Amino acid sequence: MRTAIRIFSVVFALSSTTAALGESPTADATSAAKKLSAYDEQIKPLLAKMTLQEKIGQMTQPDQDSLQSETDIETFFVGSILSGGNSDPQDGNTLEAWTALYLRCQKQAMSTRLGIPLLYGVDAVHGHNNVIGAVIFPHNLGLGCTGDPELIREISEITAKEVRATGIEWTFAPCITVPQDERWGRTYEGYSEDPKIASELGEAAVFGLQGPRLSDDPQRVLGCAKHFLGDGGTRPGTGHADGLLDQGDMQGDEEMVRRMHLFPYYAAVDAGVGTIMPSYSSWNGKKMSGHKYLMTDVLKGELGFEGFLISDYNAIDQVTPDYKEAIEQSINAGMDMVMVPSNYANFTKFLEELVNEGRVPMSRIDDAVTRILRVKCAMGLLDDDYSPEADPALQEAFGSAAHRDVARRAVQKSLVLLKDNGKAFPIAKGATKICVAGKCADDIGNQCGGWTIDWQGKSGEVTTGGTTIVEAIRSTAADAADVTFSEDGKDAADADVAIVVIGEKPYAEFMGDSAELVLDPEDVATIKNVTASGTPMVVVLVSGRPLIINDTLDAADAFIAAWLPGTEGQGVADVLFGDYKPTGKLSITWPSSVDQIPLNSTKQDDSCLFPIGFGL
Structure with missing residues (x-):
């Protein structure tokens, strides 16, 4: 009989929990297999x-x-x-x-x-x-x-x-x-x-x-x-x-x-x-x-x-x-x-x-x-009576609204608020002009990432249906609000708030390995353009992993890790406008530099940018 190992700490105490020969991490389990x-x-x-x-x-x-x-x-x-x-x-x-x-x-x-x-x-x-x-x-x-x-x-x-x-x-x-x-x-x-x-x-x-x-x-x-x-x-x-x-x-x-x-x-x-x-x-x-x-x-x-x-x-x-x-x-x-x-x-x-x-x-x-x-x-x-059928x-029900509602809820719960200085987040429903910027704001392919229609995924329209983040922002903002989209962020100067959606382009195995984990130059340029405008800024990062974001984090009034949310961008807008308060907690340590990697819960220290379990 296997012995159950019970681990209830927020961060898995790897140094003190070792699965010995034949031990199971689940209690009272009966194997259907x-x-x-x-x-x-x-x-x-x-x-x-x-x-x-x-x-x-x-x-x-x-x-x-x-x-x-x-x-x-x-x-x-x-x-x-x-x-x-x-x-x-x-x-x-x-x-x-x-x-x-x-x-x-x-x-x-x-x-x-x-x-x-x-x-x-x-x-x-x-x-x-x-x-x-x-x-x-x-x-x-x-x-x-x-x-x-x-x-x-x-x-x-x-x-x-x-x-x-x-x-x-x-x-x-x-x-x-x-x-x-x-x-x-x-x-x-x-x-x-x-x-x-x-x-x-x-x-x-x-x-x-x-x-x-x-x-x-x-x-x-x-x-x-x-x-x-x-x-x-x-x-x-x-x-x-x-x-x-x-x-x-x-x-x-x-x-x-x-x-x-x-x-x-x-x-x-x-x-x-x-x-x-x-x-x-x-x-x-x-x-x-x-x-x-x-x-x-x-x-x-x-x-x-x-x-x-x-x-x-x-x-x-x-x-x-x-x-x-x-x-x-x-x-x-x-x-x-x-x-x-x-x-x-x-x-x-x-x-x-x-x-x-x-x-x-x-x-x-x-x-x-x-x-x-x-x-x-x-x-x-x-x-004997088996007959293949669909x-x-x-x-x-394939692709139905009911299924998409569950995906929207999953997006809401997966977002992690990493920074909030109280100046821009959540977006005020009374904001009269909102500037949305960044290459991932109106790109459902980037939202979904790899393993989406194509093995490696692809930027742009991938014909899966769904809602991009900028579309969701437009449908959530007040009727009187003027929501503009400026991919490079140069039109943010007269806005009440800017929402900048940056991040990785799709990838999967082989092509996805990265030695640097840095933001694309176009993302960095967009952040600089919005920063120069003086407009309060919320940054949303679309990515398949933590990236090195120190300078961008400093520039942002609020910063949200949205991961690869999939087709239901409305879940991102729900969090941005305060219709769903962020509850996500990091399931992975966020490094402050690529030199620290691998840095994870087995050797956690104060030098990481955010520890596993963090989330405002």
């Missing part, structure tokens, strides 16, 4: 009928955009399909096009000899963010500042409904990374640098996506905790050739790994998460995708995870330069399903050879396929 083994008797007859090729097919996940033909799903007995960040239906990026694509793929899978339905996976990481018209919620770092597990559960429920509106039943979320260095371009994908916050909110996200336990609920989806293990703890200079930290090496002893990075996985497994994605990154030089001790001994053994492991996009290629050998090492280490976007023919060929050569035991293949079929069985995909009621 462990109940998956109850399906084994039900799936044994199916497993016994399967040929080696059919078993390997279940372990194979191509990208739909890289299929030579959709008939390859039937030819290779494919058990799963994904759409990567830029993998949209060829006939459009609409709700209808996604639904049609899903149904076509499922039809091919069910045309095989055994008719086993496939699992279709997408990165719905802040809403069903691949699809035009979906509600886009704040990215996880902003949600971490809400400190509200119930809100995260509700967001995840809505995300599940919008994903299932397209028929799709699997999202590669939640990300329960524990980012320790904000120079990492995936910082915004984690809820917090504090393992306790990441654990609590990750658990809530799993419950929201899957329900109380993995089941055939048509309004829920299969979740995927990622990236196992330590993707947020990599060292500078060890990562991808194009990056500083991404896909890098986590260096440290096992005590640190368990205390910091393994911690949230106890809660995710106890919450019943059905799948887990190993990381691109390494631990002391060994790639996670080939790490038998962590994947099999720790995760499947000690934590009792009974779902299946799905590799990241082409991740096993990095285990060793020889592809066949990489397959051997990864499968033997415990990888159950492999994301092979375009190389699926070689993968299936080589894995079959490896089994026939005795280099991958048949017992390992059967274990992997059993785990995959357990999940499919739990989700009702193996029921619920018209869910399609009717």
